[in-house]
Amino acid sequence: xxxxxxxxxxxxxxxxxxxxxxxxxxxxxxxxxxxxxxxxxxxxxxxxxxxxxxxxxxxxxxxxxxxxxxxxxxxxxxxxxxxxxxxxxxxxxxxxxxxxxxxxxxxxxxxxxxxxxxxxxxxxxx
Amino acid sequence: xxxxxxxxxxxxxxxxxxxxxxxxxxxxxxxxxxxxxxxxxxxxxxxxxxxxxxxxxxxxxxxxxxxxxxxxxxxxxxxxxxxxxxxxxxxxxxxxxxxxxxxxxxxxxxxxxxxxxxxxxxxxxxxxxxxxxxxxxxxxxxxxxxxxxxxxxxxxxxxxxxxxxxxxxxxxxxxxxxxxxxxxxxxxxxxxxxxxxxxxxxxxxxxxxxxxxxxxxxxxxxxxxxxxxxxxxxxxxxxxxxxxxxxxxxxxxxxxxxxxxxxxxxxxxxxxxxxxxxxxxxxxxxxxxxxxxxxxxxxxx
Amino acid sequence: xxxxxxxxxxxxxxxxxxxxxxxxxxxxxxxxxxxxxxxxxxxxxxxxxxxxxxxxxxxxxxxxxxxxxxxxxxxxxxxxxxxxxxxxxxxxxxxxxxxxxxxxxxxxxxxxxxxxxxxxxxxxxxxxxxxxxxxxxxxxxxxxxxxxxxxxxxxxxxxxxxxxxxxxxxxxxxxxxxxxxxxxxxxxxxxxxxxxxxxxxxxxxxxxxxxxxxxxxxxxxxx
Numbered sequence: 001x002x003x004x005x006x007x008x009x010x011x012x013x014x015x016x017x018x019x020x021x022x023x024x025x026x027x028x029x030x031x032x033x034x035x036x037x038x039x040x041x042x043x044x045x046x047x048x049x050x051x052x053x054x055x056x057x058x059x060x061x062x063x064x065x066x067x068x069x070x071x072x073x074x075x076x077x078x079x080x081x082x083x084x085x086x087x088x089x090x091x092x093x094x095x096x097x098x099x100x101x102x103x104x105x106x107x108x109x110x111x112x113x114x115x116x117x118x119x120x121x122x123x124x125x126x
Numbered sequence: 127x128x129x130x131x132x133x134x135x136x137x138x139x140x141x142x143x144x145x146x147x148x149x150x151x152x153x154x155x156x157x158x159x160x161x162x163x164x165x166x167x168x169x170x171x172x173x174x175x176x177x178x179x180x181x182x183x184x185x186x187x188x189x190x191x192x193x194x195x196x197x198x199x200x201x202x203x204x205x206x207x208x209x210x211x212x213x214x215x216x217x218x219x220x221x222x223x224x225x226x227x228x229x230x231x232x233x234x235x236x237x238x239x240x241x242x243x244x245x246x247x248x249x250x251x252x253x254x255x256x257x258x259x260x261x262x263x264x265x266x267x268x269x270x271x272x273x274x275x276x277x278x279x280x281x282x283x284x285x286x287x288x289x290x291x292x293x294x295x296x297x298x299x300x301x302x303x304x305x306x307x308x309x310x311x312x313x314x315x316x317x318x319x320x321x322x323x324x325x326x327x328x329x330x331x332x333x334x335x336x337x338x339x340x341x342x343x344x345x346x347x348x349x350x351x352x353x354x355x356x357x358x359x360x361x362x363x364x365x366x367x368x369x370x371x372x373x374x375x376x377x378x379x380x381x382x383x384x385x386x387x388x389x390x391x392x393x394x395x396x397x398x399x400x401x402x403x404x405x406x407x408x409x410x411x412x413x414x415x416x417x418x419x420x421x422x423x424x425x426x427x
Numbered sequence: 428x429x430x431x432x433x434x435x436x437x438x439x440x441x442x443x444x445x446x447x448x449x450x451x452x453x454x455x456x457x458x459x460x461x462x463x464x465x466x467x468x469x470x471x472x473x474x475x476x477x478x479x480x481x482x483x484x485x486x487x488x489x490x491x492x493x494x495x496x497x498x499x500x501x502x503x504x505x506x507x508x509x510x511x512x513x514x515x516x517x518x519x520x521x522x523x524x525x526x527x528x529x530x531x532x533x534x535x536x537x538x539x540x541x542x543x544x545x546x547x548x549x550x551x552x553x554x555x556x557x558x559x560x561x562x563x564x565x566x567x568x569x570x571x572x573x574x575x576x577x578x579x580x581x582x583x584x585x586x587x588x589x590x591x592x593x594x595x596x597x598x599x600x601x602x603x604x605x606x607x608x609x610x611x612x613x614x615x616x617x618x619x620x621x622x623x624x625x626x627x628x629x630x631x632x633x634x635x636x637x638x639x640x641x642x643x644x645x646x647x648x649x650x
Contacts, residue, residue, distance in 0.1 A: 008322040011406035013343065041305035045298040049323045050159055051305035180519045204522035214516035216509055218444050230436035231521045 003047055014049055015056035022061060026077060027088040037067065037075040129156045130189075131278050131310040132177055137186030139176055146172045147334045150186070154312050154327070159304060161325030161342070162314035163413055168331040170314045171211055174282050178208060191278060202278075204232060207271030211282040213263050217256035221249055221266065225273075232274040240273035243299060261292040268296045272303050279303075281313040285320065297324065322346075322409040332417055342409075349412040350386040353403040354379050354394060361397070365390050369419035382407070382415045433523065438535045441506050448505060449542050452498045456546030459494055460554040463487035489613040491547070491575060496609050498543045499582040500602055502536040507590050507598075529591045536587065540579055548572045 006017050025031045037043070037058065044051040058075050061067040068078045104114055132154040139147040147169050154160045164170050175181045177188055179196030188195040191202040215224055221244075229235040244251075247265040258266065264284065271279060279300070285293040301324060304311060315321055321328070328345050330338040338345065349369075355378045361368060367384040374380060383390075386404070394401045407415065442449070510518050518528055555568045586605075590598040 008319060009408040009410075013346075014323065041302050044305050045302040047323070048294060048297040048301055048320070050326050051301065052326055054305075178520065180516070200522055200524045202522075203520060206520075208520045210516050210520075212513075212516075214513045214520070216440060216444070216513070216517065218509070219440060223439070223443065227436045227440055230432040231523065 006047060006049075015053045015060065018043075018047075018049075018054065018057035019060045022057070023066065023088060024092060026066060026080065027085055027092055029085070031077050033077050033079045035077045037077070039074055130154055131156050131191055132312060133187075133189045134173070134177065135187045137173075137176060137183045137188060139172060139181060139183050141172065145334060147176070147183075150334070150336055152329060152336050152339065154310060156310055157308050158327045159311045159313065159325045160327040160329060161321035162312060162329050162331065163316070163318065163321060164314075164331030165417065166316070167333075169334040170331055171282055173331070174280060174312070174314060178203075178206070178280065204234065204274075205277040207274055207276035207279045209267045209271050209279075209281045209284045211286070213255075213267075215255045215263075215266070217254070219255055220251065221253050221255070221258075222251035224255060224266070224270075225251075228270050228274070234275045236273055236275055239275070240269060243269040243273060246299070247295065260287050261289060264288045264292060264296060268299060272299060275307070277309055279309060279311040279313070281311065281315075283315055284313065285315065285317060293320070300324070318410040318413055319408075328409075330413060330416060332420055337420055338416060345412060346406070346409060348386055349382065349384050349407050349415065351405040351407055351411075352381045352383060352386075352394075352401060353405075354381055355400040355402055357399055358397045365393055369415050378402070382419075384416070434531055434534055437531050438538060441532075441535045441539060444509055445501070445505050445539065448501045449539055452494070452501065452543040453546035456494055456498075456543040457550040457553075459490040459547060460487060460550035463490055464554050491578075493609055493613050494543070494547075495575065495579045495582055496605060498540060499579060499586045500605075502540055503583065503586040503590050504598065504602065506532055506536060507595075511595055532591070533584075533587055536583060537580065540583060544572070544576050544579060547575050 003018065003021055006014065006021075008014055010017065012020075022031070022037065031037075038046070040051050040054045040058070044054045047054075058067060058069055062069045062075075066078055066080065067075050069075050100114070101111075104110075130153040132152070134150055134152040137147060137150045138145065150169075150173065152173070162170050162173075172181065176183050177190055177195060179199035182196060190199065191205055193199060193202040195202075216227075219227070225240055225244075229237065229240075247262075247269060249262060249266060249269070253262070255263075255266075264287075268284060271281070281300075284300075285296055288296065297320065300311070303309060313321070313325065322342070326342050328338070328340060328342050329336055340348075353374075355376075357377050357379045361371075364383075366386050369382045369384050371382075372380040391401050391404075519525075521528065523531075551568050551571055586598075586602070589601045593601075
């Protein structure tokens with residue numbers, strides 16, 4: 001599992017960044033039902049973060065019903081219905097768009113500028 | 127009040143003519159990973175040496191793992207893993223001899239764990255301490271501290287001067303140990319971004335005094351940079367602490383505040399000000415602002 | 428033997444640290460008696476065996492005194508310096524009371540002192556082997572070694588108390604003073620000149636002083 005963009009300097013707390021990465025992974029199918037998440041010890045060690053941070057992330061996901069924390073065996077992705085994935089995917093896309101537009105607004109970039117840039121980007125990469 | 131593994135009350139210590147530490151009170155809660163931050167010369171190492179009984183305080187009381195320091199510290203030392211700022215091992219011994227000596231003194235020495243860590247850190251038994259590189263020495267000291275299965279780890283700049291790869295290794299083993307044992311940790315380091323990741327408590331020292339001691343999340347979430355327009359002439363009795371203010375264009379200013387809550391936005395409007403932006407600061411910036419605000423000549427512009 | 432793990436660990440550490448010192452001291456100790464014999468031209472066969480042994484007396488006294496002072500100083504100071512070089516941080520981080528740690532250091536120092544002592548005993552044995560001792564004096568080589576051992580313990584205890592009681596600077600001053608005093612006595616003996624510090628010497632070796640053991644003459648037999 002890649003958490004390479006985990007950054008304590010971002011305003012989002014670390015546990016939220018970890019939880020979000022897992023949500024995204026499920027949404028895009030990187031993780032499926034039954035997959036085991038790394039143990040708290042292993043993930044905390046890999047990321048060099050406080051174990052409580054990992055626990056908090058896992059707990060939040062467990063509360064959402066995305067993972068099961070099984071005493072003694074570990075944490076696993078719960079049986080999620082296909083439509084949850086799709087829903088989550090839609091929500092993620094919507095959030096990305098919101099964030100992009102908010103950032104653009106903050107910097108004074110217009111909608112048209114954005115759309116032009118998108119088109120140019122597509123043109124350059126095809 | 128939950129138990130503290132380290133507690134200093136009104137500790138004073140004089141080094142030479144000046145006070146290195148004056149009336150210091152500090153508490154590390156059990157199970158916490160307590161990050162000790164502060165500029166060079168702020169007294170972090172002195173505090174650590176005091177709480178381990180290596181220096182004798184002139185006044186105040188120190189308790190570590192329930193034992194008075196320095197009278198009974200030898201009883202607690204068996205449960206403490208200590209990594210000092212500088213190399214402290216006998217240079218003429220090999221790693222193997224060093225491990226054997228350490229094992230003879232610590233009843234809780236876990237030889238299996240020591241061997242595991244030795245392999246992981248790629249340290250050879252035949253290496254002489256005097257011939258170790260800084261990274262190897264750093265790894266060995268962490269190995270010695272962890273292999274005794276301590277309840278409390280006291281680490282003084284454990285990753286200072288280590289290259290990034292070694293630093294990751296050393297921190298990973300530390301974090302894994304904490305995850306498994308819920309041991310308490312006091313870690314002093316000026317590498318603020320590292321502290322931000324692994325600590326859940328933060329204590330900030332400046333010029334021999336502890337200027338902040340709060341849970342990490344509270345420290346980070348409480349310090350914000352505000353962009354305020356239409357700043358009122360007098361800013362008094364604010365519900366937050368104004369650490370610094372910087373003049374901008376017209377009557378717009380940038381403030382750094384501590385103890386910020388969302389509801390304070392209303393207070394600003396009530397004063398006639400316009401809150402334009404609330405920005406989170408990372409630990410390093412928060413720490414710098416806190417220090418600057420403590421120095422009257424530099425705090426406000 | 429699995430008892431006293433801490434003592435054994437410190438003993439091993441000090442032995443590794445002082446391998447060379449101890450080897451040198453032991454060799455010198457073994458050579459003390461033979462050297463004294465040779466220096467005093469005691470091979471002069473015109474003299475009777477008893478007179479020859481008497482002639483080695485002053486030499487042996489000089490060598491032995493110097494040697495045991497040097498041994499004690501090396502054994503105490505080197506071990507302490509190894510700790511002091513790292514600001515005593517490692518020793519202070521060990522779960523043991525300071526007093527007990529010092530006691531262990533005294534024990535390891537004395538234990539290692541057995542090696543030069545053994546060397547001395549061998550030297551004395553070699554010297555007395557070629558001499559026909561009168562029956563009444565059979566025990567004297569043993570008595571000599573015992574006296575040396577006692578003198579060593581006393582010197583070691585003094586050096587240890589100074590070093591561990593007062594630390595580096597004080598011990599350096601004291602060691603210098605002791606060495607100067609010792610050298611003065613030694614050269615006075617060798618040159619057969621009057622000892623230039625007689626009054627100090629008399630006080631130090633007076634019967635109630637622990638140093639009185641030095642006053643016993645280092646004869647291989649009493650006259």
